[in-house]
Amino acid sequence: MRAPFNTLFGRLFGLLLVAIVLAHVLAFFWFHHYGPPPPPRAAFVEQPDGSLTPLRKAPRPWFGGPVVPLTFQFISLIIAAWYGAKLLSRPIQRLSAAAERLSVDLDSPPLVESGPREARQAASTFNLMQKRIREQVSQRARMLGAVSHDLRTPLSRLKLRLEQIEDPKLQGQMRQDLDDMIGMLDATLSYLHEQRTSETRHWLDVQALVESLSENAQDQGRDVQFSGTCAPLQVQPMALRSCLNNLIDNALRYAGTARVELADSRGALVIRVIDHGPGIAADKREAVFEPFFRLEGSRNRNSGGVGLGMTIAREAVERLGGHLSLEETPGGGLTAVMWLPRV
CATH class of the missing domain: 1.10.287 (Helix Hairpins)
Incomplete structure (x- = not known):
């Protein structure tokens, strides 16, 4: 008997059916006890002098009208609609959260296959897709x-x-x-x-990391400056370090100098890596994030690199939930702008 109600459609239909029946039962019960009484057979009362006086009906209480049962019906249907909306949205929210976790980490735990039949089927299909994606990525990497x-x-x-x-x-x-x-x-x-690599998030003193990278570069005779302050941020430390290293190396390779600026706010941390080199044309700035893409002229393979540094940097930032873009430096050059949310 439980099989028809093991689906999302069956549960929603049963819920609405129970709400409608319950509302009508309550309305019938209320009208039966508090509704208008039937008209009396003797509509007149005989007075001592023999005259007849019309019988006055007892006043009906205020709650004896249709307001209360209609209110019962309205509340019952609201509760049924609210619970039905939760039944519909809960599997979608679980699937959306699992897809977001999968976009960050292929090794995220699979979905629990529970709930109505449609939700179990969607979870099973999603888990199978995740398994196949992991296998394909692993096979490609091995090859x-x-x-x-x-x-x-x-x-x-x-x-x-x-x-x-x-x-x-x-x-x-x-x-x-x-x-x-x-x-x-x-x-x-x-x-x-x-x-x-799937790295867990940790609280990191990003300001100390930038200072350390700058000082290490200066010890090697390279011109790297930094400015600004920021509070600790929850990030993947190795991914952020890799991203900053690639951006700083890129600036040093083409301009000889680099400056790192920190701009902190309540919602996000913005890191700018600025150089005054030859820059990149506006129509080529998105293309440099493609794997193995190299520009002609001063920013090409002869300057070093094979075209993966910017790709690795952007993917590292996206794993942190942020985004990386390129802008023209005032006065000439290139500025890499890294936006990292505070979550």
Whole structure:
């Protein structure tokens, strides 16, 4: 007997049916006890002098009218509608929260397969999708990792055989090409590692992190300055460090100097990495976030890098729930703007 009410439709239909029946039963009960009495058979009262006086009806109480039963019906239907809306929205909210967790962490726990039949089917389908996505990502990472690893051996042999080439110019060009290929393999493996890594959030003193990165760069003879203050923020520490390192290295590579500015507020922390280099045209600023994309001219492969630094930086910021964009620096150059919400 419980099978028909094990679905979302059955539960909603049963709930509304019970509310309607209950409201009508209450209305019938109320009218039966407090409704207008039937008209009396003797409508007149005989007086002592023999005259007849019309019988006065007893006044009906204020709650004997239709107001109270209609109120019962109205309240019953409101309660049924409210509970029915909760029945409808609860599975959708659970599915939405699970999808949001999945977008941040592929290893997030699966949905609990409980509730009405439709909710269980949706949870089961979602869990199956999550499992297949994990398998595909893992398979792709293993395949690319194996290819990258297997390519190292012939590349290393080629570097050794370069010593037998007598032409110094040709030898230098070939060595540069091999170094570029090895650099691309290393960057690919690093990119795949960033995608696979699921890091929990911790409270971090972002100001201390920026100061540390700036001081480390200055100790290496590089010009990195910082300004501003901020309160601790709940982030993925390694992801944020990787993002800042990539942005600072990018500024130093193309401009020789970098400045990091912190702007804190109640809702978000904004970090700007500013350089005064050649900059990037407005129509190319989104393209640089694509994997292995390199610009022509001063910001190209000859300046270093293989085109993954900005991709890794944006994905790290998005895992933190923020966003990363590029703007033109006043006076010339490029400014990377990182917006991190305070949640």
